[in-house]
Amino acid sequence: MAITPPANRLWWNEPVERTEALWIGIALLWAVIMFVMMPYWHIYGQQNLSTEAYKISPDAYTEKVEAFVEKYKIREEGDTGIPVVKPPAGADIYMLGRLWEWYPILELEKGKQYRFHLSSVDWLHGFSIQPTNINLQVHPGYEMVLNMTPTESGEFGVVCNEFCGIGHHTMLGKIYVK
Amino acid sequence: MAATHEYRVCPDTGFKIDLQADKLIKWNAVTAIVFLLIGGFFGLMVALTRWPTVHLLPADWFYLALTAHGVDILLVWIIFFEMALLYFASSVLLQSRLPMPKVGWFAYWLMLVGALLGNVVILQGESSVMFTSYVPMKADPLFYVALLLFAVGALIVCFLFFATLVVAKSEKTYEGSLPLVTFGAMVAAIIAVYTIASGAVILIPTLLWSLGLISHIDSLMYKVIWWGMGHSSQQINVSAHVAVWYAGAAVVFGAKPISEKVCRMAFLLYILFLQLASAHHLLVEPGLSAEYKIFNTSYAFYLAVFGSMVHGLTVPGSIELAQRRRGYTKGLFEWLRKAPWGNPAFVGIFLSIIIFGFVGGISGVVLGTEQLNLIMHNTIYVPGHFHGTVAGGTTLAFMALCYWLVPVLFRREIWAPKLAQWFPWLFGLGITGIALFQMGAGTLGVSRRHWDMTFADAPLSYDYPAAAHLLMAANGVSAVIASIAGAIFCLQMVLTLLIGKKREGAVPVASDAAEGLTGHGHGAGLAVPGTFVLALVFLTSFVLYYFVNWKYLSEIWLLS
């Protein structure tokens, strides 16, 4: 029994039973398939996370974002005072997470690729575009850069999905895709 | 030395039990159950808050309760119970004296003080940082002190476990190799040493930082090392509950492994790859290379997952084999139909295997796939997944074992045995509901650790689909069911100790109908065809669900 020492002292000489052998073969094959799927998707898939990232101080990042907003701001969102920014297709675009907002609001074009920069200037935040459901982790001091192409138009919410203190559930941003 | 040890002989198992080990097992297990009750209560509060129309707690209490739920249930309940298991698997199963029982008590008090301090600090409200305590969010320094005290206590028990193995070996208390259950417990203990070391490496500087002695801790480095502890420690839980599965199969059916070699190899894989898979939690972080993520997240080539798939076959397989030897040989499933469905130890373990495999296991692999993580990271899919592993798998297995272990150790009959028959079904149902509904809501993008999915206080607005609200309500209902079941369990265990009928005589553990016969499975055909069919059903669900998620992924925006 499993709670007593093996009855057969030379248990390692026992042959492996057929069901087990079969299952081991199947499970190993499945493990290999699952492993291969990841490099396969890097080559043929269109949803891969870039590994481009830079160390940057919160102040330097804020400066870059402010310059970006100044350059491409088209209006403010309702009476919230939050700037809405419309960069040209292909541009470098920026978003910043801080307690407790995603700044600024972006207006993008469907089917156009952008170089998207993302960082936090205080704590960890979770960048979550809804309802398309893309989720990225945002660290202070690290600027993540990825190529992003919106494939559908509409109004998208940017939820913060990393706990960031008592205002966490009010941290909501927006992206328009036209 | 040995002369100072007193023993009693267990009438049920015939084992000679060191009284000090006996007492340590009881105290650790009972303490664990008390914290399960506390942690479960906080879980219910959290779930009722996340039920949109109930929305029970205010925001600050919600985050406090969520921190307490994580700490009390994932750390305190599970680890205290694992300490009891370590004493059981070493001193009791090897029928050895427990060396240095005073050290065992010292460790117990250290852990208890850590656990109590942790609760006090969390309740004071300045440490609602979640059990992960990611920097740069700061908790009260005593929060880190509490975790460290608890961890050091657990580390000491691991060393006591190894010491007992050495003593048993040198005093020749058993012949041949370690029992499989002890072997599994040893794997858990080895992993525990590694993870507690990682925990210390990161929590000590964090403590100094919270005291102002260190000015900066890099948040990415914190996460990498923290999950070296956090993820690997889940491998402790898996090893421990797989050992419990084997133990349950042994005491209920007298089952023995189909082949020792295969089971032990599967356990060994856990050790070989234990340091990997922390990347499960880092798949969408900035700046980590794809090669590192793929290699790490898949435990090399999914070899630890492979190990679990093997246990998933061999545990029910050993039960099928034992039942067939008893004569239940008709068709594929007579062995299963004729299983003791009124025995909570068996039913609990059976459901634990099913929930761990189908719900926790499959979702875990999907979640841990590099690109698929993009559509799930930090959504409530994640808690959905781990309620399948650590609540439906580990916790249910431990609870099921209690229905056997408590009467054996305390020599009392379970209070209200009829109620006990209901327990595993109710708890299994509730936890499966929690897991599946949270996974469903996560697929619709609902965030984890989030007080208000309506964003009522936010300057901007976003509406989740109505289905997401419905799923969170269903999660709340499931949480009520699981909590009722959890309360039944805690109540039964406590009342059994206090007023359970004293047992006379013995209920011997099952013995294998054909112990000694080794000629199984050597003829043509499969020895355990029923289990093999179940395994194929599992594999089919796995493959389908895995590729459905790649399909979802292919529909999101393009990223490169």
Ligand code: HEM
């Ligand atoms: C009565 C049973 C239980 C209920 C009702 C329950 C409910 C919940 C809910 C609603 C959440 C919050 C999800 C979120 O908002 O992010 C949660 C989180 C969690 N639960 Fe449970 N749970 C139960 C049992 C367990 C058990 C047995 C374990 C482990 C042994 C467990 C471990 C956890 C952990 C680790 C978290 C994450 C905490 C965090 O995000 O910091 N739960 N639970």
Ligand SMILES: [Cu+2]
């Ligand atoms: Cu945030």
Ligand SMILES: [Cu+2]
């Ligand atoms: Cu947040």
